[in-house]
Amino acid sequence: MLLSALIGTLEQGLVYGIMALGVYITYRILHFADLTVDGSFPLGAAVAARFIADGGSPLMGTVLAMAAGMLAGLTTGFLNTKLKISGLLSGILTMTALYSVNLRIMGRANIPLLRKPTLVSWFGERGMAPWVLFLITLVLIKLLLDLFLKTEVGFAIRATGDNEQMIRSCGVNTDGMKLVGLGLANCLVALSGALVAQYQGFADVGMGVGTVVAGLASVIAGQALVRFPGLGWATTGVIIGSLIYRGAIFAALRLGLAPTDLKLITAVLVVVALSGPVWSSSVAKFGGGKRRATNIPAA
Amino acid sequence: MLRISQLRKVFANGTGVEMTALDNISLEVRTGDFITVIGSNGAGKSTLLNVIAGVYDVDEGEIWIDGVNVTNQPEYRRAHLIGRVFQDPMIGTAASMTIEENLAMAMKRCSPLRLAPGVTPQDRSRFRELLAVLGLGLEDRLQEPVGLLSGGQRQALTLLMATISNPKLLLLDEHTAALDPKTGEMIGELTNKIVKNRELTVLMVTHDLRQALEFGNRTIMMDQGQIILDLRDPERAAMTVDDLLDQFEAVRGKRLLDDRVLLV
Ligand SMILES: Nc1ncnc2c1ncn2[C@@H]1O[C@H](COP(=O)(O)OP(=O)(O)OP(=O)(O)O)[C@@H](O)[C@H]1O
Ligand SMILES: [Mg+2]
Numbered sequence: 001m002l003l004s005a006l007i008g009t010l011e012q013g014l015v016y017g018i019m020a021l022g023v024y025i026t027y028r029i030l031h032f033a034d035l036t037v038d039g040s041f042p043l044g045a046a047v048a049a050r051f052i053a054d055g056g057s058p059l060m061g062t063v064l065a066m067a068a069g070m071l072a073g074l075t076t077g078f079l080n081t082k083l084k085i086s087g088l089l090s091g092i093l094t095m096t097a098l099y100s101v102n103l104r105i106m107g108r109a110n111i112p113l114l115r116k117p118t119l120v121s122w123f124g125e126r127g128m129a130p131w132v133l134f135l136i137t138l139v140l141i142k143l144l145l146d147l148f149l150k151t152e153v154g155f156a157i158r159a160t161g162d163n164e165q166m167i168r169s170c171g172v173n174t175d176g177m178k179l180v181g182l183g184l185a186n187c188l189v190a191l192s193g194a195l196v197a198q199y200q201g202f203a204d205v206g207m208g209v210g211t212v213v214a215g216l217a218s219v220i221a222g223q224a225l226v227r228f229p230g231l232g233w234a235t236t237g238v239i240i241g242s243l244i245y246r247g248a249i250f251a252a253l254r255l256g257l258a259p260t261d262l263k264l265i266t267a268v269l270v271v272v273a274l275s276g277p278v279w280s281s282s283v284a285k286f287g288g289g290k291r292r293a294t295n296i297p298a299a
Numbered sequence: 300m301l302r303i304s305q306l307r308k309v310f311a312n313g314t315g316v317e318m319t320a321l322d323n324i325s326l327e328v329r330t331g332d333f334i335t336v337i338g339s340n341g342a343g344k345s346t347l348l349n350v351i352a353g354v355y356d357v358d359e360g361e362i363w364i365d366g367v368n369v370t371n372q373p374e375y376r377r378a379h380l381i382g383r384v385f386q387d388p389m390i391g392t393a394a395s396m397t398i399e400e401n402l403a404m405a406m407k408r409c410s411p412l413r414l415a416p417g418v419t420p421q422d423r424s425r426f427r428e429l430l431a432v433l434g435l436g437l438e439d440r441l442q443e444p445v446g447l448l449s450g451g452q453r454q455a456l457t458l459l460m461a462t463i464s465n466p467k468l469l470l471l472d473e474h475t476a477a478l479d480p481k482t483g484e485m486i487g488e489l490t491n492k493i494v495k496n497r498e499l500t501v502l503m504v505t506h507d508l509r510q511a512l513e514f515g516n517r518t519i520m521m522d523q524g525q526i527i528l529d530l531r532d533p534e535r536a537a538m539t540v541d542d543l544l545d546q547f548e549a550v551r552g553k554r555l556l557d558d559r560v561l562l563v
Binding site for chain 1: 352373374375376378379381383389390391392393394395396400403404405407408409412413414415416417418444
C-alpha cells in the first residue's frame with residue numbers, strides 16, 4: 001500500500017519534472033516569469049486527450065500536444081517582443097485565452113481516457129510501469145537540453161537571459177532567442193500535460209491551476225539542494241527538486257492535510273524560498289553573523 | 300571606412316522637452332584611423348557611438364560603414380562590423396557564463412547561429428593563446444564564470460571579445476574610466492597593443508585629455524551635439540592639454556566645463 005503510494009509519488013515527480021524543466025528554461029535561463037505554463041499544461045492534456053478520445057494514436061496526440069504548447073509559448077513571446085507587452089502580462093494574457101481555447105479543443109470540461117490506448121497503457125501492456133516511460137522521457141529530455149544549452153543557439157539564449165546588451169552586440173537577435181526559449185519551454189510543459197492526462201486517465205480544463213508555482217517550487221528546491229557548478233547539475237537539480245516537491249506533498253497529505261489546501265502550502269513554500277535571502281540578511285544584521293556571499297547565478 | 304553625414308538625433312524626455320543630442324554631425328573616418336573623442340558631459344559622445352552601433356535610430360542623416368549604408372539596420376545586423384567596450388565592465392560580458400563561452404559568442408558574431416557545440420577544442424586552444432597575451436592568467440580559467448573576475452579582468456576580456464573577430468570598427472566609450480588608475484593604464488596599454496597588431500579603426504571616447512592626445516592619430520572635440528574641433532597628426536602631435544583647452548575656448552567662447560576632465 002505504502003509502496004504503491006511511493007511509486008505513485010515517484011511517477012508524479014518524474015512526469016511533472018518535464019514541466020519543471022520547462023519552467024527552468026524560462027525562469028532561470030531567460031529570467032522570464034512565464035505564466036503561460038498554467039495554460040499550456042492543460043493545453044497539452046487537452047490536445048492529447050481529444051486526439052486519443054477521437055481514436056487517434058497516442059504518440060501522435062502527444063506530438064501534437066507538444067506542437068500546441070510551442071505555439072502557446074510563441075504567442076507569449078510575440079506579445080512580449082513584438083507588441084512590447086510586459087513579460088508577466090503576456091503570459092497572463094495567453095494563459096487566460098488558453099482557458100477558452102482548451103475548452104474548445106476538448107468540447108467539454110473533462111475528457112475521460114479510460115479504456116483508450118495511451119502511451120501509459122502501451123507500456124503497461126509490455127509489462128512496464130508508468131515510471132519507466134516517465135523516467136526514459138525525462139532523462140532523454142534532460143540530456144538533450146544539456147546538450148542544447150551548450151550549442152551556439154543555447155549560448156545565445158543563455159546570454160539573452162543574462163545580458164541582452166552584450167549578446168545583441170554579438171549580432172544576436174534577442175527577440176528571436178526569447179521566442180525560441182519560450183516555445184521550447186512550453187513545448188515541454190505541454191508534453192508533461194499530455195503525459196499526465198494519459199497517466200491519470202483524463203484531461204480536465206481546470207488541471208493547470210498552480211502549475212507554474214509547482215514548477216517554481218521544484219526549480220528553487222533543486223537549486224537549493226544541488227549546488228555543484230555547471231548546467232548538467234542545474235538540470236539534475238530541477239529533477240531532484242520535482243521529486244522532492246512531490247514527496248513533500250505526499251507527506252503533507254499523509255499528515256492529514258486536505259488536498260485542497262496544497263496550493264496554499266505550495267505558494268507559502270515558494271514565498272519562503274524566494275524570500276530566503278531577505279531573511280538571512282536581516283538575521284545576519286541582527287545576529288552580527290557573517291552574511292552569505294551572494295550566489296553567482298548558477299549558469 | 301566610416302562615413303557619417305548630417306546626422307541628427309533628438310531625444311524627447313518624459314515632459315515633452317526635446318534634447319538635441321546630435322546636431323548635424325558629419326565625419327569621415329579612414330581605415331586605420333584611431334580617433335579620440337573628447338567633450339563636456341552631455342556633449343553627445345556616447346550618443347554618437349550608440350547611433351553608429353545602431354542602439355538608437357537617427358532622426359536625419361546617414362551612416363555608411365565600409366561602403367554599406369547601415370543607417371536603418373537594427374543593431375544586431377551591423378554587429379559583425381563593430382566591436383564595443385563600455386565604461387561599465389559589467390556590460391560587456393555575460394556573468395553567469397564561462398570565459399570560454401563568452402569568447403565563443405564574441406568570435407562567432409559574423410556567422411549565423413548553429414546547433415553545433417558552442418566551444419570546440421580548437422576554439423579553446425585559440426582562446427588560450429589570445430588570453431595569454433593579456434598577461435592576467437585568464438588562460439588557465441577558461442571554464443570559470445565571468446562573474447568571478449575583477450572589474451579590470453572583465454574589461455580586458457571585453458576588449459578581447461570586442462576585437463576577436465577583427466571588426467571594421469572598434470568603439471570604446473570611456474572604457475578605462477571606471478577602473479582604478481593602475482588597471483586603467485593596463486587596459487589602455489592593452490588597447491594600443493591590440494589596435495596596432497590588428498590595424499583596427501577606432502573611435503575612443505575619453506575624459507582624460509592627456510590620454511586623448513597620447514592615443515591615436517586624430518582627436519575630435521564635441522560640444523552640444525556638434526563636432527567643434529577636428530585635430531590630426533602631425534599638428535595634433537605637437538599639442539599640449541593647455542593648447543586643447545585654449546582651442547576650445549577660442550571656438551566656443553567659454554572654458555571647457557567638465558568635472559571629470561583631467562587637466563593635468
Ligand atoms: N536614452 C536617452 N534618452 C533621453 N536623453 C538622452 C538619452 N541618451 C542621452 N540623452 C541626452 O543626450 C545628451 C547627450 O548625451 P550623451 O550620453 O551622448 O553625452 P556624453 O557626451 O556621452 O556625456 P558624458 O561625458 O557625460 O558621458 C544628454 O543631454 C543626454 O541627457
Ligand atoms: Mg558618455
